[in-house]
Amino acid sequence: MLTTRVLRFPRKPFVDLDYARHMPSAYVERTKRTVPRKVFGDRFGAPDIKMYYVHPDDYLPSHRRPWEDKQLSSHLQRSDKYFSAQLSNKYFDIRRPKSQRIPDTEWTFFPGDLVQVMVGKDKGRQGLILTISRDSSEVIVDGLHTKLGEDMEGSEKLGVDKTLRWQEQPLSVSKKQVMLVDPNNEQPCEARWQINGAGDEYIRVSTASGYEIPIPSQAKVTYEYLQPENYIEVEGKDTPSDVVLERTYVPKIASFEQEIMEEMGIKEERIPKPTFWY
């Protein structure tokens, strides 16, 4: 009874709205270098000792994707520095996460959302979110809260003229430096997740007026596609979705191996001797 109730509960789509949604987590962790360099295991019951490239609590989140070249090289440099500091027994900060991560179920900001900047020189101006960083609970708003910065660091050494550009600076969500805009009165508001009238979906509503703030289509963008329905299937590699969702499993009282043997016509009449597990 309880399980059926849980199964009928609406899915929470906002939890997996993420650019790296389909990226294998092992790969992402590896590019972040937050994996153990070496695990000293099998210690007769004592917990494992893990030596990390960079401890997950020490990871410096960024708005760039961890698998991008520039970000990857900075992670590599950082992990080298980290390791040499450990080897040379130098003082380095005790690790702790730089900011508390807001739980997935309470996160309400997505790329493409209209938000209002609450601090700085652009205080009170509204703009669209370009990127979000869940690890640092920060967003970047298009064209707002900018700083004049060098486009390419060290370009003068290469003999290229220095080019300056307005660079958007991250705004913290947990410190309420940005707020969502209520579609009712276009005032800054807070939002929460709520089951809709039909009871089959979660929607984002403004806490002030109760109006729905629709999720922008840009939030659904992942590395693989811009819109799920526009995904280009690779011939010979991808399985078409109708083939994937076709049900071919018929439960049977036979183990996987027995079924495969039966299908291949392998007959096994030998009876295994009893073995001892210790």
Next chain:
Amino acid sequence: MKQFFDNEANFGKAELRPKNRPGRSWTEEEQRLKSNSDLHKLWYVCLKERNMLITMKKAHISRARNMPNPERLDRVQESMDRIETVVHERNDAVFKLETGVSAAPKKRTTTSFAGFTYEKQATEHFSPPKSGEKQYEVPYLDDDAYTMQKLWPEKEFMKNRDKIDDEKRREARTEDMDRFKRGAPRVFNR
């Protein structure tokens, strides 16, 4: 032989074009819909793909290049791991129904010389254990193990206490202390 190599359109690319870039891995929910023979076929499809990717990775490394989209390897590995879990689920259900024993490898609770009691995977043998071969959980520890078990939580407690102290000291630091480089004593990490 050609199946060991990638599509030639992908050679020398920094990143694959969306037209040639395979999509996400199979999820467990999708694999649960598939019959055992389908999963068996899927395993070999994944295995061939993985062989191809490992070949391409080696080829790129030998020419000191970066392989385009190395996450493909992890995607295939993810699918293969999930096939294993789904097959294990099915076998487990059948074994439990038929024999009452799980399909998971057997575990033993043992006590090590240091006095830790923990779960360990048992190994299969043809003959029954001779005396002293089988490891057991021991309720009474010898002197060394007993001392170890007394000292271990003490050490853990002290580590935790130091951590809390450090946290407090860090919270007590003000911006001015950082600015004028004085105040709270510096403590080495280990």
